[in-house]
Amino acid sequence: MGLLGLWGFVVFILCFLVLAYVPLQTHASSRSSINRKNLVVEPLVKGLCASMVIGHGYKCQELEVTTKDGYILSLQRIPEGRRESGGIGTKKQSVIIQHGVMVDGMIWFMNSPEQNLPMILADSGFDVWIVNSRGTRYSRRHTFLDPSNDEFWNWCLDDLVAYDLPAVFDFVYNLTGQKIHYVGHSLGTLMALTSFSERQLVHQVKSAALLSPVAFLSHMKTALGVIAARSLLSEALTLLRVAEFDPRGLLVKGYVRSVCASPGVDCSDMMSAMTGPNCCLNSSAVDQLLLHDNLQPTSTKNMVHLAQIVRYGVLAKYNHLEPQNMMKIPENIFPQSYYNLSNIPHDLPLFLSYGGQDALSDVADVQNLIDRLKSHDVDKLNVQYIKDYAHADHIMALNAKDIVYNAIVTFFKHQ
Numbered sequence: 001m002g003l004l005g006l007w008g009f010v011v012f013i014l015c016f017l018v019l020a021y022v023p024l025q026t027h028a029s030s031r032s033s034i035n036r037k038n039l040v041v042e043p044l045v046k047g048l049c050a051s052m053v054i055g056h057g058y059k060c061q062e063l064e065v066t067t068k069d070g071y072i073l074s075l076q077r078i079p080e081g082r083r084e085s086g087g088i089g090t091k092k093q094s095v096i097i098q099h100g101v102m103v104d105g106m107i108w109f110m111n112s113p114e115q116n117l118p119m120i121l122a123d124s125g126f127d128v129w130i131v132n133s134r135g136t137r138y139s140r141r142h143t144f145l146d147p148s149n150d151e152f153w154n155w156c157l158d159d160l161v162a163y164d165l166p167a168v169f170d171f172v173y174n175l176t177g178q179k180i181h182y183v184g185h186s187l188g189t190l191m192a193l194t195s196f197s198e199r200q201l202v203h204q205v206k207s208a209a210l211l212s213p214v215a216f217l218s219h220m221k222t223a224l225g226v227i228a229a230r231s232l233l234s235e236a237l238t239l240l241r242v243a244e245f246d247p248r249g250l251l252v253k254g255y256v257r258s259v260c261a262s263p264g265v266d267c268s269d270m271m272s273a274m275t276g277p278n279c280c281l282n283s284s285a286v287d288q289l290l291l292h293d294n295l296q297p298t299s300t301k302n303m304v305h306l307a308q309i310v311r312y313g314v315l316a317k318y319n320h321l322e323p324q325n326m327m328k329i330p331e332n333i334f335p336q337s338y339y340n341l342s343n344i345p346h347d348l349p350l351f352l353s354y355g356g357q358d359a360l361s362d363v364a365d366v367q368n369l370i371d372r373l374k375s376h377d378v379d380k381l382n383v384q385y386i387k388d389y390a391h392a393d394h395i396m397a398l399n400a401k402d403i404v405y406n407a408i409v410t411f412f413k414h415q
Contacts, residue, residue, distance in 0.1 A: 048076050048130070048138060052109040057082040058122060065171045066143065067134070067163040069155075074138035075168065076105060076130040081123035082113070093206070093412065094127040094176050096168060100186030100212075101306070102247050104136035104296045107185075110285035110396050117183065117395070117405050124409045127176065131168055133160065135244070136296040153243035156305035156318045157187075161194045169204045179206035181412045185395050186360065187306075189213040193369075194315070196344040207349035207415040209408045211394035212361040215341060215369040217306070218313040219362035221276065245303045247295040276359030276390030280397035315339045341372040351382045351411045353404050355389025382411060 049060035053076065061077040080092075097118060099107050108130060113119040118128045132138040134155065135147075145152040172180055182205055184192045189210035195201050196208075242251065271278060271286050288294060305318045312319075317337040350373070354366045373381060386393070386403060394404060 048074070048105055048109075048132070052106065053078060053119075056113045056119065058113075058119065063171075065167050067167040069159065069163050070143040070145065071134040071163070072139065072141040072143070073134060073164065073167065074105075074132040075171070076132075078118055078122040078128040078130075080127075081119075081125070083123070084125075091176075091178075092125055092127045093181060094129060094172055094178065095121050095181040095183060095412065096129045096131060096172060097121075098131045098165070098182070098184045098188035098191060099133065100188055101298055101302070102295055104138060104294075105130040105132045106294055107395055110288060111282060111398065115398060115401055117400070117408070120401060120405050121409065124413075126181070126409075126412070129168070129172055131164075133164060133298075135298055147244070150241060150243040153299040154301060155299050156302040157190065157194065158305070158317050160187075160191050160302075161198065161200065165191055165195050166200060169201050173204045180204055181206050181415070182208040183211065183408065184208070185211045186214055186391065190215060193341060193344070194339045196348060197339045197341050199343060199345075202345050202348060205348065207351070207412060209351040209353070209411060211353050211404065212358055212391050213352050213354060213366055213369055214361050215315055215372070216313070216365040217310040217360075217362075218368075219364040220310060221359040221362055243300055244297050245300040246297040248297075271392060272390070274360075275392045276355075276357045278390040278393045278397070279357065279388040280393055280399050282396065282398055285396050286392075315341070341369070342375065344373070344376075346375055346377050347380055348376075349380045349382075349411070349415050350376065351384070351408060353384040353386065353394060353407070355391070355393055356385065356387040357390040360391045 047062050049062050053060040058078050059080060061079070063075040063077060065073045065075050067073065097105075097108060099105055108118050109116050113123075118130055121128045135153065140147050142152055147153075169180060182192055184190075189212065192201075192208050192210060193213070193215050196205075247253075271281070301318070308319050309315060315338065317339065319337075352366070352370070354361055354363065356363060370383060384404070384407060389397065389403075394400060397403070
């Protein structure tokens with residue numbers, strides 16, 4: 001497709017989105033991906049500790065970590081369980097918890113203290129650290145850039161790997177002086193796997209638990225994700241200088257509405273349409289996530305990168321080809337641009353948990369990942385398959401404590 005043809009496609013898509021969005025305007029927020037400025041912390045301006053943790057009887061610290069490229073990340077620390085009194089100075093094993101795309105650290109607290117992973121880990125004797133990635137509500141600051149500046153959003157997975165995770169690991173490692181356990185969900189697993197494949201963090205990490213692990217997206221079944229990845233929508237937004245990809249904004253909401261009108265696409269249950277049929281979610285938790293502005297922005301460039309991984313069928317670094325060449329086959333990517341998962345240290349303890357109903361982290365793609373880890377030390381690779389789980393069950397299921405979290409606690413304590 002030539003540049004003129006692509007611009008025609010862009011104009012068509014945007015016209016379609018605006019027309020599709022009109023019926024929703026009476027219920028929509030006035031914010032959009034184009035004109036929002038300086039959204040800092042909303043609606044929970046008092047911070048994650050005060051909003052979700054301290055009221056349940058846990059100590060919690062609000063901390064900040066600055067990356068080498070200037071992003072100021074919000075980090076929460078739960079140093080002990082509710083019934084402990086040892087204090088922050090007590091030596092205990094640390095766990096860093098990293099969320100996925102278009103959510104933030106809030107996602108881990110949708111259920112009660114007895115059912116959410118950070119508090120279960122704290123009550124099990126771990127020093128817990130919750131990350132909020134750049135661009136999300138608590139991490140919308142930079143040493144000199146403002147979120148209204150397009151340059152603030154000029155980043156993708158490669159930058160999260162090169163800057164965000166190292167900054168957080170360095171901060172926790174320097175403070176505690178010991179190796180760190182890691183928990184990631186979805187994009188948080190992709191960040192870890194690519195980091196480990198680049199031999200980053202491997203001297204600081206003690207073990208890693210990867211929930212709904214993502215390394216390949218070739219078999220993704222969610223219609224919303226597949227159509228978005230293959231339609232060049234995110235590239236179109238890039239050309240129009242829409243640098244912030246806001247799931248609550250006019251363009252993205254309009255696009256979702258248009259996809260939901262496609263034949264064979266059922267959006268009556270939006271969570272299932274995005275993640276697969278989750279078996280065990282608390283409906284009030286789902287409502288809180290979808291209806292109370294808990295979906296978070298990411299960069300359009302990051303969405304382009306994820307779309308490239310879907311289209312190419314390989315785990316590669318961002319393809320900086322001109323927009324008219326975006327759909328070309330992987331041979332256009334230099335070999336050194338691939339993330340080589342065989343470089344992950346064979347003796348790094350890994351716990352993988354995936355679900356049979358997951359529409360994003362599909363069983364076939366997870367099996368592809370496991371195949372790439374076939375040289376891993378047998379006693380260092382633990383794989384858990386849960387037939388009824390979909391993508392969100394690993395972080396929001398009411399029975400995740402019994403099925404997944406207790407297994408993670410046991411895995412960490414054995415390292």
